[in-house]
Amino acid sequence: MDNGQWAMSFGLRTTLYHSPFALYLSLTFTINIMANAILDIQHLKREFKMGSETVRALKGVSFDVQPGEFVTIMGSSGSGKTTLLNILGCLDQPTDGDYLLDGVNVKKLSRNELARLRNRKIGFVFQSYNLLARTSALENVELPLLYNSTISSQERKEKAMKALEAVKLADRMDHLPNQLSGGQQQRVAIARALVNEPVMILADEATGNLDTRTSYEIMSLIQELNTRQGKTIVFVTHEPDIAAFSSRTVTLKDGRVVKDSKNENVKSAKEALDSLPVNDDY
Amino acid sequence: MNVVNLFRIAWKALLRNKLRAFLTMLGIIIGVASVITMVAIGQGSKQSIRDQLSGMGSNMINIRPSSNVTVGGGARLGASGLQTLKVEDVDAIKEKVNFITAVSPGLQASGQAINGALNWPTTIQGVSPDYLPIIREWKIKEGLNFTEQDVKTMAKVCIIGQTIVENIFPNGQNPIGQTIRFGKIPLKVIGVLAEKGENTFGQDQDDIIVAPYTTVQKRILAVPYVQTIYASAVNEQSSDTATQEITAVLRRQHKLKASDEDDFTIRTQAELISTISSTSELLTVLLAAIAGISLVVGGIGIMNIMYVSVTERTKEIGLRMSIGARGIDILLQFLVEAILISITGGIIGVALGMAAAELINILLQWPILVSESSIILSFMVCAITGVFFGYYPAQKASKLDPIEALRYE
Numbered sequence: 001m002d003n004g005q006w007a008m009s010f011g012l013r014t015t016l017y018h019s020p021f022a023l024y025l026s027l028t029f030t031i032n033i034m035a036n037a038i039l040d041i042q043h044l045k046r047e048f049k050m051g052s053e054t055v056r057a058l059k060g061v062s063f064d065v066q067p068g069e070f071v072t073i074m075g076s077s078g079s080g081k082t083t084l085l086n087i088l089g090c091l092d093q094p095t096d097g098d099y100l101l102d103g104v105n106v107k108k109l110s111r112n113e114l115a116r117l118r119n120r121k122i123g124f125v126f127q128s129y130n131l132l133a134r135t136s137a138l139e140n141v142e143l144p145l146l147y148n149s150t151i152s153s154q155e156r157k158e159k160a161m162k163a164l165e166a167v168k169l170a171d172r173m174d175h176l177p178n179q180l181s182g183g184q185q186q187r188v189a190i191a192r193a194l195v196n197e198p199v200m201i202l203a204d205e206a207t208g209n210l211d212t213r214t215s216y217e218i219m220s221l222i223q224e225l226n227t228r229q230g231k232t233i234v235f236v237t238h239e240p241d242i243a244a245f246s247s248r249t250v251t252l253k254d255g256r257v258v259k260d261s262k263n264e265n266v267k268s269a270k271e272a273l274d275s276l277p278v279n280d281d282y
Numbered sequence: 283m284n285v286v287n288l289f290r291i292a293w294k295a296l297l298r299n300k301l302r303a304f305l306t307m308l309g310i311i312i313g314v315a316s317v318i319t320m321v322a323i324g325q326g327s328k329q330s331i332r333d334q335l336s337g338m339g340s341n342m343i344n345i346r347p348s349s350n351v352t353v354g355g356g357a358r359l360g361a362s363g364l365q366t367l368k369v370e371d372v373d374a375i376k377e378k379v380n381f382i383t384a385v386s387p388g389l390q391a392s393g394q395a396i397n398g399a400l401n402w403p404t405t406i407q408g409v410s411p412d413y414l415p416i417i418r419e420w421k422i423k424e425g426l427n428f429t430e431q432d433v434k435t436m437a438k439v440c441i442i443g444q445t446i447v448e449n450i451f452p453n454g455q456n457p458i459g460q461t462i463r464f465g466k467i468p469l470k471v472i473g474v475l476a477e478k479g480e481n482t483f484g485q486d487q488d489d490i491i492v493a494p495y496t497t498v499q500k501r502i503l504a505v506p507y508v509q510t511i512y513a514s515a516v517n518e519q520s521s522d523t524a525t526q527e528i529t530a531v532l533r534r535q536h537k538l539k540a541s542d543e544d545d546f547t548i549r550t551q552a553e554l555i556s557t558i559s560s561t562s563e564l565l566t567v568l569l570a571a572i573a574g575i576s577l578v579v580g581g582i583g584i585m586n587i588m589y590v591s592v593t594e595r596t597k598e599i600g601l602r603m604s605i606g607a608r609g610i611d612i613l614l615q616f617l618v619e620a621i622l623i624s625i626t627g628g629i630i631g632v633a634l635g636m637a638a639a640e641l642i643n644i645l646l647q648w649p650i651l652v653s654e655s656s657i658i659l660s661f662m663v664c665a666i667t668g669v670f671f672g673y674y675p676a677q678k679a680s681k682l683d684p685i686e687a688l689r690y691e
Contacts (some may be wrong), residue, residue, distance in 0.1 A: 091604060091684045112608045119606020130601045130688070134298040146287050147606040153287075192605070 037100070038199050038232045039065040039088065044097035046083050057083040059255040060097065065200070070226040070233045072243040075252035084252065085236050089122055089202050090114045102199045119147050123193025127205040129185045131177040137164065137188045138173040144196045163191040166229075167221060183214035190221065194231075201225070203235045207242055213276055219245045220269035245269050292618040299591075303623060306587040309580025310627030310667070311634060314660045317573035318635025321656040323648060324566025326639075328559055330649035334481060335555045341518055342417055342551040343382070343525060345511040345532070348544055365507040366545045369499075371535050372410075372511055378531050381516050381524035384412035388510035389498045393465040395442075395491060397450035404446060406464050406491040408498025409512065414441070414475075417514040425458045425473030433494040436501060440464070441473035443488035464491060467501050521550040570656075577660070580627070581667035588620050588675035599679050600687025613680035620672020621665060628664030632657055 046058040057080045065071050075081040086092035087099060090106055093114075099106045102121050109117065118124075123144075131140045141160040145151045151159070164170050167187040177185055186206060193201050203222070207215035223245055225231045235246060243249045244267045251259035296303040347366045369387055376385045389408040394401045407413075411427055414420045428439050442457060451457045457471045469491070478487040499505060513528065515521035525548050532546055592599070599612055607615075636652055643650040 086685050089604065091688075112610075115603065115606050115608040115611075118604060124604050126601075126688070130597065132598060132601070135294065139294075143602070144605040146291065147602075147608075147611060149284060196606075 036067060036103070037064040038067050038069075038102055039234070040098075040100040041088075042098045044084070044087065044094045044099060046080075046087065046092070047095045057255055058087075058094070061252070061255070061257055062097075063250055063257060063260055065232060065234060067199075067232050068226070068230045069248060070223070070235070070246045071248045071250060072235045072237055072246040073250050073252065074236075074238060074240070074243055076238060078254075079252040080255040081236055081238075081252050083255075085202070085204055088234060089124060090118045115147075119144060119196060121199045123196065123198035123201040125186070125189050125193050125201060125203040125206045127208040129177070129182075129189045129209075131185055131188055131192075133178070134176055136174050136176060137169060137180065137191075140177070140188055141173075141191045141195050143192060148196065159195050160191070163195040164188070166194055166225070167191045181214075182210050183217055186210065186214075186218055187221065190218075190225075194225070200232045200234060203233065205237055206235065207237070207239070213273065215242070216269050216273040216276065220273055223269050245272075288614055288618050289622070291615055292622050295615075295619055296622060302587065306583055306623050307627035307630065309583035310577065310624050310664060311580075311631040313573065313577030313580040314628050314631025314664060315635035315638060316576055317570060317660045317663075318632055318652065318656055319638045319642070320569035320573045321566060322635070322639035322650045322652045323642065324562060324569050325651040325653050325656075326643075326649035328562040328566065329651050331558050331562060332555060335551060335558065341383075341515040341521060343513040343515055343521060343528065344549040344551075345513065345528065346509070346547055346549075348547045365505070366536065367508050367511055368506070369495075369508060371532060372508065374531050374535050375511065375513060375528055379513075379524060379527040381520040381527060382513045383516055384410075384416035385511065385513040386410035386413040386417055387495045387499075387508035388413075388512050389495055389503060389505075389508055390510075391464075391498055391502050393502075395446055395450055396463040397460065400450040400452065402446060402449040404489050404491060406440070406493055406498055406502065408493055408495035408502075410495060412514075413512060414492060417512050420478065421476040422473045423476040424456075425471070427473060428494050433496050436496040437494060438467065438469050438497060438501070439472045440469040440491050440493040440497075441475055442471055442492075443475045443490040444477045445486055445489040446491060447474055464493075465502065467497075469493060469497075515550070518552050521552045525550060574663070577663055577667065581624070581671040584620055584623055584668065585671035585675060587623075588616060588672055589678070591619075592616065592675050592679040595679075596682065596687045596690040599682050600684050600690065603682070603684035604688060609680040612682075613676045616676035616679050617669065617672050620676065621668035624664045624668030624672075625661075628661050631664075632661065635660075 041064070042062050044058055044061040045056070048055045048057060059080075061080070061084060073081060073084065083092070087094055087106075088101075090101065090109075091114075093107060093109075101117065104117065104121075106114070106117070131137075132143070138157070138160050141163050142156050145156040145159060161170065161173065164173050167190050169184060169187050169191065172180060172184065172188075175184075177188070180188065186209075189206075190201075193203075201222075206222075207218050210218060219242060222233060222235070226233050226247075233246075235242070237243060244263070246263060247266055248262050249259070250257055345367065367387075372385055372387045375382070379385075386409045391406050391408075392403070393406065395404050409417075410433060411429055414422065414427055422441060425441070427441065428437065431437075432439055440462070442462075447457055450462065451460070457474060459471065461468050461470050463469070475488065475490070475492070481487050495508070499508065513524065515524040528548060529544065533542075533544065536545055538545065602612060602615075639650045639652055642648050
């Protein structure tokens with residue numbers, strides 16, 4: 001962490017304990033002694049107050065994710081899946097329990113420190129792509145780097161182009177989202193998630209808006225990122241056939257982990273794609 | 283995020299909604315343009331009034347008998363009927379007052395100017411030789427001024443204004459050396475005045491005959507007094523001092539006791555200028571205030587659109603937050619957008635206002651003065667408007683919960 005970090009925290013609600021310096025200390029400290037789990041959650045609880053009632057969305061969830069894993073989190077609606085995703089994405093904080101992302105305990109961080117953590121360590125992929133309209137693919141991919149003051153505009157452009165190459169869209173970098181198909185838009189979104197070199201890619205129903213063929217294309221890309229580049233991937237879905245492409249599945253029900261199993265024979269999305277009947281609808 | 287990026291992002295966001303950005307700007311554009319134009323008109327007319335008044339001799343001091351004096355029976359007399367000012371008073375002022383360059387008696391008479399078969403109703407002004415060149419700074423176009431000798435001999439000479447020339451010397455006839463009559467008195471034309479046009483009050487200044495005061499006093503009016511005394515202060519600043527000195531001299535001349543009121547009034551041109559200037563100053567302030575209101579309305583337009591924009595772009599805000607934008611980044615983004623709208627509007631408004639002022643000058647021949655201060659002021663007001671009206675929507679955006687914002691449809 002550099003001086004830029006200090007400048008970024010200037011004037012914000014940062015106490016001494018929550019200061020970037022303390023963060024830095026705890027970061028180096030934990031990395032040195034801990035097994036280097038990317039994601040480590042222990043007895044995670046999240047309660048919401050709805051008037052006089054308290055809704056317990058997560059009732060003590062524990063698991064960890066090692067680097068290079070491809071984990072799907074499954075569960076029906078109401079299982080606490082979305083709540084868990086929000087916490088994993090550092091958009092929300094647990095009521096109780098600990099969440100360590102790359103060795104950093106998220107619980108004690110301020111709003112701004114969470115923002116920084118999201119910027120540096122997490123790459124989000126959403127169901128509805130969430131690309132900025134009327135903004136070119138390249139600029140969409142550059143977006144996370146704009147919030148990182150240590151990166152120059154030259155560097156930003158290079159990184160964004162590299163990320164677009166990784167999703168095989170280098171030739172479409174000047175296209176606007178409405179000039180791209182759903183699958184291409186999601187690939188731009190994946191490039192945007194990759195561009196800040198996160199420790200984890202967090203996908204939320206990333207294939208939910210796509211047809212089977214395009215879903216498999218996206219899954220094939222994600223598998224490739226996982227196997228070839230060793231990216232850690234946490235993929236939230238409720239579709240079992242998507243879960244079959246991952247190496248491990250954590251199933252939630254009523255705010256608890258009911259099943260956490262390694263997938264012995266991981267299906268290849270590329271093969272699944274090839275086995276699909278040739279589309280002759282048009 | 284650095285400043286350059288902030289402006290780039292804001293600029294791009296505005297370009298994404300060009301028409302809307304322009305319509306929002308329109309409020310500011312109209313506001314600023316009207317401030318610039320209105321102030322230009324106000325300042326222009328003020329300047330032109332000043333110039334005209336200065337043309338009448340900005341250092342001129344005018345002494346008239348005071349109408350505050352009552353004669354027998356308590357009835358007050360109008361100033362023209364009063365006979366308190368004498369030629370001796372003029373001599374005393376000339377001798378004892380330091381801050382004046384020239385002094386002249388003044389006597390006016392109305393009558394017909396006649397040349398052969400042609401006649402024209404006009405006014406004759408009897409003054410000393412200093413009156414035209416020093417007190418009025420009025421040039422003689424052709425011929426010569428009369429002299430002290432002419433005053434002493436009550437010479438039957440005159441200098442005539444352009445309007446007289448046009449009316450009684452119609453066919454390009456040279457008036458110099460001709461003899462005209464004013465009433466029954468024949469006067470030889472020795473000079474023609476340079477054209478002066480109408481004054482601020484619409485009077486034709488060229489409709490005049492100027493003659494030695496003795497000629498008017500003795501030959502035409504046959505009175506022992508003078509109606510007016512004209513003097514000229516050394517400069518505009520010293521006209522107050524000169525006034526005080528003249529007052530002292532005249533009081534002594536008229537043998538007034540300390541308890542007596544002045545039996546004369548002194549008006550200075552400087553006084554008149556400041557009176558009329560303050561009227562047009564008020565006009566400028568009123569025009570600027572009306573224009574300023576439209577600037578505020580423009581600001582409210584920005585606020586409204588920024589609120590709409592924040593609501594409309596809730597999802598974008600959620601996304602930006604999820605990929606690492608802090609509250610302050612979002613706040614600055616929207617604030618800079620508002621400032622960009624207002625400043626761009628301000629620049630266009632200044633250009634448009636200056637163009638409108640120029641157009642008014644060309645088409646309506648109104649005097650125009652675009653002052654730097656009005657440009658700087660309205661520009662600053664613009665920037666402040668942007669910050670002020672942009673802050674609350676921007677703050678609203680920065681306080682959004684990223685989870686809620688992302689889920690917003």
